[in-house]
Amino acid sequence: MAQEDLFKKLVSHCKEYGYVFQSSEVYDGLSAVYDYGQYGVELKNNIKKYWWDSMVLLYENVVGLDSAIFMHPTIWKASGHVDAFNDPLVDNKDSKKRYRADVLIEDQRAKFEGKIEKEITKAKKRFGEAFNEDQFKETNPRVLANQGKIDELTARFAKAMNDNDLEGLKQIILDYEISCPVSGTKNWTDVRQFNLMFSTEMGSTAEGASKIYLRPETAQGIFVNYLNVQKTGRMKLPFGIAQIGKAFRNEIVARQFIFRMREFEQMEMQYFVRPGEEMKWFKHWKQFRMKWHQSLGFGSENYRFHDHDKLAHYANAATDIEFKYPFGFKEVEGIHSRTDYDLKQHQEYSGKKFQFFDPELNESYTPYVVETSIGVDRMFLQVISASYTEEEIKKENGKTDSRVVLSLPAFLAPVKLAVFPLIKKDGLPDIAREIINELKFDFYCQYDEKDSIGKRYRRHDAIGTPFCVTVDHQTATDRTVTIRHRDTMEQERVKIEDLKRIIGENVSYEKALRSL
């Protein structure tokens, strides 16, 4: 199947079977926002539980946290998001290319600097040993002219950026005749501001209200609680804080279904380590996180690392775990060595000491941080796209038949068990109900008596239910039922009293967690 077709089928399957709906659909939808339906929410919760348990249960030095979405606005100044997440953008109408206006202007300034350098190199050749660079820079008319342009440009640019003056930025682009590197033309749109952070007001009156942001990442909530957790939990380095929560980014381009949304959910763990040991832990978490993904059995060939060459200002090492989605290898998780940047920033802005006294070294230092950060929604899409399969089956009469199955790992499946009476009479429905009433305390069960038994099996294949139990006439005499396995379609006859154990063993998280 063509990958593009597969993706389209996946999206409609998600809607048709109650996994994912577009937000506000009855009002024509809201762009890049999606809702999780009755099965979607179960799968999502199960994914979150698997991640949480693999961090908080398996590592005795990793603890959880649930910090608020609203945080003090200074946090986002300290983290660099207020400045870095605020891009003035401009489009060239001919090449259709989009640029950051500030980058275009800085490139222009670099061009002027390049011209000065050229003059200096030329002069050096001409004057030889006697060349006095400082004097040359102060007297040469061409150098002075370019330096004048640089100074004027720098001043105007700084003022426009400070005042948030978009028209001013556009005017700089026009005045300095900056052209598009691709089309070479100066046919620009207006400069527009794209603030990647959503903001709102906190406070009951408009005058007294202060602007606060919806967090663009959950990490900062961990950093600002570092001291609280470290002290109250008596944590010794190295230790980690794990958190699952919503984050918000006003993406310019948000697409590919739930892969890139404006409201999304992250599972992050910040691991605080002794400076100098960060690469050891970076490697550890890199391997562990990859193992976690591969434990789901979707095939190791569908994963790869993508190491970053260009690093963010706070990082000294970074890698992505990429999964092969129907639209190609894309990042599902990032592992970053964030140095002591964040804690140092908060130390500076808050005036509190974010230091740890290390009794072994007998000294205090600001811990380094290794971060693992995975998108829940991207993980959800990974699970769904890896599990969606269309099968051709040879029937006994020689005809072919097809079925759509979500081969979800059993412990992640929304519905664990469906119970059917083979026919809806002779007391069979009552027995089926009895079984559900006994097992509903442990598993999400569903009852179905509509249509032929085959249809009922297929309906549950489509939502990924791993087990279907059928009550037949033999059940009434010997208290046994058939249990049918989703992936093989094979059946076995078991005692009703053994169902809880059999299903329990198969849908437990334990086996997956033990494999890590």
Place this chain on the structure above:
RNA sequence: GCGGGAAUAGCUCAGAGGUAGAGCAUCAGCUUCCCAAGCUGAGGGUCGCGGGUUCGAAUCCCGUUUCCCGCUCCA
């Protein structure tokens, strides 16, 4: 945001200026002793939304919203 394509029933689509359709799905009933597509009946659409052209618009035109494909960033 820009360019290109699309939007008709829950899903997949037909309908190309003259009464809104099919298959599947859903619901009710019948049938059925284990793998969808037997039988009967029912419900469900102001054709994404708004305007225009026309005696008449799902159909032609304009705008708008949403989705898909490219251009950048990220979880």
